[in-house]
Amino acid sequence: PKFVYDFTEGNKDLKDLLGGKGANLAEMTNLGLPVPPGFTITTEACKTYLDSGEEPAALRDEVSAHLDALEAKMGKKLGQADDPLLVSVRSGAKFSMPGMMDTVLNIGLSDKSVQGLAKQAGDDRFAWDSYRRLIQMFGKTVLGVDGDLFEEALEAAKAAKKVAVDTELEAADLKKLVTKFKKIVKTEAGRDFPQDPREQMDLAIKAVFDSWNGERAKLYRRQERIPHDLGTAVNVCSMVFGNLGPDSGTGVAFTRDPASGHQGVYGDYLQNAQGEDVVAGIRNTVALAELEQIDKKSYDQLMQIMETLENHYLDLCDIEFTIERGQLWMLQTRVGKRTAGAAFRIATQLVDQGLIDEAEALQRVNGAQLAQLMFPRFDEEAKVEKVGRGIAASPGAAVGKAVFDSYTAVKWSRSGEKVILVRRETNPDDLDGMIAAEGILTSRGGKTSHAAVVARGMGKTCVCGAEELEVDTKRRRMTVPGGHVVEEGDVISIDGSSGKVYLGEVPVVPSPVVEYFEGRMHAGAEDADELVEAVHRIMAFADRKRRLRVRANADNAEDALRARRFGAQGIGLCRTEHMFLGDRRELVERLILADTEDEREESLKALLPLQKQDFVQLFESMDGLPVTVRLLDPPLHEFLPDITELSVRVALAESRQEPHENELRLLQAVHRLHEQNPMLGLRGVRLGLAIPGLFTMQVRAIAEAAAERKAAKGDPRAEIMIPLVGTVQELEIVREEADQVIAEVEAATGAKLKLSIGTMIELPRAALTAGQIAEAAEFFSFGTNDLTQTVWGFSRDDVEASFFTAYLEKGIFGVSPFETIDKDGVGSLVAAAAKAGRETRPDLKLGVCGEHGGDPESVHFFHEVGLDYVSCSPFRIPVARLEAGRAAS
Ligand code: ADP
Ligand code: MG
Ligand code: MG
Numbered sequence: 111p112k113f114v115y116d117f118t119e120g121n122k123d124l125k126d127l128l129g130g131k132g133a134n135l136a137e138m139t140n141l142g143l144p145v146p147p148g149f150t151i152t153t154e155a156c157k158t159y160l161d162s163g164e165e166p167a168a169l170r171d172e173v174s175a176h177l178d179a180l181e182a183k184m185g186k187k188l189g190q191a192d193d194p195l196l197v198s199v200r201s202g203a204k205f206s207m208p209g210m211m212d213t214v215l216n217i218g219l220s221d222k223s224v225q226g227l228a229k230q231a232g233d234d235r236f237a238w239d240s241y242r243r244l245i246q247m248f249g250k251t252v253l254g255v256d257g258d259l260f261e262e263a264l265e266a267a268k269a270a271k272k273v274a275v276d277t278e279l280e281a282a283d284l285k286k287l288v289t290k291f292k293k294i295v296k297t298e299a300g301r302d303f304p305q306d307p308r309e310q311m312d313l314a315i316k317a318v319f320d321s322w323n324g325e326r327a328k329l330y331r332r333q334e335r336i337p338h339d340l341g342t343a344v345n346v347c348s349m350v351f352g353n354l355g356p357d358s359g360t361g362v363a364f365t366r367d368p369a370s371g372h373q374g375v376y377g378d379y380l381q382n383a384q385g386e387d388v389v390a391g392i393r394n395t396v397a398l399a400e401l402e403q404i405d406k407k408s409y410d411q412l413m414q415i416m417e418t419l420e421n422h423y424l425d426l427c428d429i430e431f432t433i434e435r436g437q438l439w440m441l442q443t444r445v446g447k448r449t450a451g452a453a454f455r456i457a458t459q460l461v462d463q464g465l466i467d468e469a470e471a472l473q474r475v476n477g478a479q480l481a482q483l484m485f486p487r488f489d490e491e492a493k494v495e496k497v498g499r500g501i502a503a504s505p506g507a508a509v510g511k512a513v514f515d516s517y518t519a520v521k522w523s524r525s526g527e528k529v530i531l532v533r534r535e536t537n538p539d540d541l542d543g544m545i546a547a548e549g550i551l552t553s554r555g556g557k558t559s560h561a562a563v564v565a566r567g568m569g570k571t572c573v574c575g576a577e578e579l580e581v582d583t584k585r586r587r588m589t590v591p592g593g594h595v596v597e598e599g600d601v602i603s604i605d606g607s608s609g610k611v612y613l614g615e616v617p618v619v620p621s622p623v624v625e626y627f628e629g630r631m632h633a634g635a636e637d638a639d640e641l642v643e644a645v646h647r648i649m650a651f652a653d654r655k656r657r658l659r660v661r662a663n664a665d666n667a668e669d670a671l672r673a674r675r676f677g678a679q680g681i682g683l684c685r686t687e688h689m690f691l692g693d694r695r696e697l698v699e700r701l702i703l704a705d706t707e708d709e710r711e712e713s714l715k716a717l718l719p720l721q722k723q724d725f726v727q728l729f730e731s732m733d734g735l736p737v738t739v740r741l742l743d744p745p746l747h748e749f750l751p752d753i754t755e756l757s758v759r760v761a762l763a764e765s766r767q768e769p770h771e772n773e774l775r776l777l778q779a780v781h782r783l784h785e786q787n788p789m790l791g792l793r794g795v796r797l798g799l800a801i802p803g804l805f806t807m808q809v810r811a812i813a814e815a816a817a818e819r820k821a822a823k824g825d826p827r828a829e830i831m832i833p834l835v836g837t838v839q840e841l842e843i844v845r846e847e848a849d850q851v852i853a854e855v856e857a858a859t860g861a862k863l864k865l866s867i868g869t870m871i872e873l874p875r876a877a878l879t880a881g882q883i884a885e886a887a888e889f890f891s892f893g894t895n896d897l898t899q900t901v902w903g904f905s906r907d908d909v910e911a912s913f914f915t916a917y918l919e920k921g922i923f924g925v926s927p928f929e930t931i932d933k934d935g936v937g938s939l940v941a942a943a944a945k946a947g948r949e950t951r952p953d954l955k956l957g958v959c960g961e962h963g964g965d966p967e968s969v970h971f972f973h974e975v976g977l978d979y980v981s982c983s984p985f986r987i988p989v990a991r992l993e994a995g996r997a998a999s
Contacts, residue, residue, distance in 0.1 A: 116147075116176060130206055144440055148197065151343060188217075198346070202344070213251075216240045216349060235279075245292060248310065249299065252316075253298075267283055318342060329545075356381055358382055358434050364429070365426050368426065394554075449505050454475050454483070477989035492617045503572040507571065511598075511601055552576070553577055553580070590611075628675055658978070659980075660987055667731040670728055683738060738831050740870070746783055799840065799843065816861070834872060866955075871892050871940075889957070890956050892943070894962040896960075897939065958979075963982035
């Protein structure tokens with residue numbers, strides 16, 4: 111294979127091979143934009159190296175050939191003593207992993223060529239600044255020297271000179287610093303800083319390969335669900351210099367605001383600086399708009415290029431650029447990360463601009479973003495003490511105890527505390543603390559700082575650059591204006607949508623998006639929120655496209671009504687067990703303990719009207735829409751008193767010689783019904799078959815409720831669902847009894863009820879014999895929670911807390927199979943059962959209830975295998991609608 115591509119050879123669709131950065135550098139090169147020449151080493155080369163521990167044999171020669179060509183183009187040789195070609199060696203994987211892997215700038219400088227560079231540029235300071243940066247970056251990332259040692263030496267040099275920023279250091283100071291840095295390298299790495307430019311380059315390339323497997327990178331990939339076997343590409347790019355004086359500089363820009371989606375000029379610029387300085391928040395940047403004053407020509411050109419890029423990528427792009435003595439260079443672009451709200455707005459804006467169509471707009475947003483927009487926000491009316499304001503870097507409302515380092519963040523959050531990670535600025539080492547925290551607050555850095563970029567990517571609340579806050583990480587405290595000190599453990603609240611920082615806990619209010627779904631805020635109204643407007647339109651696109659219907663899991667009229675407002679097209683799962691709690695528990699207890707037919711009849715008779723009333727309300731709230739009622743499912747003992755508690759009661763009564771006949775009877779029954787494995791015991795249809803009259807009472811309640819609704823001119827559409835069926839015989843027996851009861855109710859009321867009867871498919875045997883079961887079922891609802899438990903042999907209530915973390919860490923699954931359907935195992939059973947069921951009964955209705963019904967990835971799967979609907983909790987309904995629309999477009 112070909113391992114090296116010149117920037118002129120690639121294009122944006124080659125991200126797998128060239129990584130995102132390489133593919134886009136090539137794309138920009140071919141668009142005729144000013145990109146410094148260079149070449150990209152493929153991810154294949156990286157994978158070969160990582161697998162075998164050796165660089166592929168052909169790689170060295172190919173790199174040499176491309177380097178020769180680059181040198182010819184630039185008219186100078188790498189590290190040439192009198193006029194050195196310098197390059198950067200940059201990582202760049204398929205998916206952006208900001209700051210997670212290594213990049214080394216200024217490769218090619220040495221004790222000799224630094225002189226040549228100084229002469230060519232006519233600037234000693236610049237040359238020595240570039241050299242010290244090389245040794246620093248190379249020392250840290252290639253030779254593994256602790257970066258703090260360099261930072262401390264730099265700080266010491268500034269202190270000795272009594273200056274505040276590095277630009278005030280002069281050539282002589284920097285020269286001394288270089289000597290110091292070289293000494294640090296020698297001591298720490300046990301070798302001299304390499305003077306041979308090619309050796310520098312080769313070592314840097316290898317270090318970039320290796321950085322793919324760095325701890326930071328691995329953690330980030332797990333968090334972002336990026337596969338571990340992609341490898342990174344390496345970009346070798348000729349250097350341009352932003353640190354050549356005030357007419358030079360470096361910056362980042364967005365073609366639109368990544369927080370709001372508004373078009374305009376967004377970004378940061380830093381004069382007389384090199385690449386990393388902007389992102390690291392070393393010095394304070396100026397707003398990009400100010401570049402117009404500083405260098406109008408470059409500014410205008412940049413605006414032009416930004417427009418070109420948007421029209422080419424048809425999306426928001428982010429950009430890294432450098433100006434070298436008035437000449438603009440593009441160093442990176444990609445389709446930019448954005449907040450959830452901006453994603454919705456940008457998608458609709460692009461539709462309005464005629465750049466994309468509705469189907470494409472649906473691909474620009476996702477259910478996870480919509481879910482994020484449904485989070486509550488801070489109550490603006492609340493009496494709170496605002497103590498600072500930073501940049502609104504990533505939205506959300508976060509409350510927690512202030513912690514000042516990653517370690518504490520992780521430790522405290524493990525013990526169940528909510529924490530806010532407060533730092534001066536973050537760097538990649540803070541990643542696990544950022545993951546553990548509710549939110550992130552920094553006192554330095556802009557919208558493009560590490561904290562901001564990473565938090566946005568994780569969907570985590572972040573306020574950055576809150577400069578009035580004095581963060582002292584050493585003493586674990588921060589001082590707010592006015593002198594109040596926030597100590598580690600004090601509660602603070604941060605608002606990532608406004609950038610505000612508060613002392614104490616601020617109460618939260620619902621999001622406008624939820625207000626909209628609830629019908630309390632309307633799209634199209636004069637003062638309508640822009641975000642609500644965008645969500646409204648995207649939801650309409652999704653509803654037009656989707657084939658899957660979306661129902662709710664709801665057990666009472668209140669939930670049902672909310673679900674309906676959220677767009678539910680029926681109830682896919684009404685759990686009747688919730689109707690047996692509270693006051694009614696005693697009746698159930700009596701039913702279970704009944705010794706005689708009469709006793710049983712009596713308790714059933716008492717339960718019937720109560721059940722019926724529940725159903726009347728439910729059918730009324732879902733009038734005209736299907737309501738699937740599941741007959742009683744959970745293990746019986748859930749309705750009985752706790753065995754230990756009861757034993758104590760009996761023992762007490764005994765010792766006091768008080769009468770305790772009832773307690774004793776109860777205790778005996780509890781013992782009799784006790785099961786080692788209740789989830790695999792007496793539950794579901796087994797209950798219906800073991801306790802005569804229980805299911806028929808429930809069916810009667812449903813039928814009578816439906817009849818009552820009919821009489822009231824309603825349109826009830828009840829569906830009766832039998833849980834935990836493993837064989838068609840179970841279903842046939844229940845069905846026969848049910849049909850009889852329904853016929854009785856119809857005869858008595860004169861109503862034609864048209865109740866359908868179906869079953870859950872939640873046991874492997876049911877799935878495997880779905881063809882037979884469909885003989886007796888008018889619908890299937892896949893109970894994917896139980897199906898996952900039984901297919902894997904996992905007890906959901908136990909395993910998530912015990913070994914799932916280890917499984918996730920070892921990569922056995924990328925995500926819990928209870929969260930996202932396990933397509934290969936559980937999913938293939940669902941697909942096969944759906945197919946077999948429809949072969950028996952072509953009009954068999956197919957749905958799914960359980961957590962998976964509201965999980966984006968699972969919704970796509972259910973669409974693909976041809977189910978008719980998904981059912982999920984009311985709050986997940988908008989997410990399911992959106993994802994069903996995305997799946998169909
Ligand atoms: P990251 O993926 O962490 O952003 P990059 O490879 O983009 O790393 O490089 C880090 C910084 O160095 C960026 O600001 C980039 O613009 C700058 N940079 C990279 N290559 C060059 C170059 N050839 N000339 C000047 N600056 C560069
Ligand atoms: Mg970059
Ligand atoms: Mg179940």
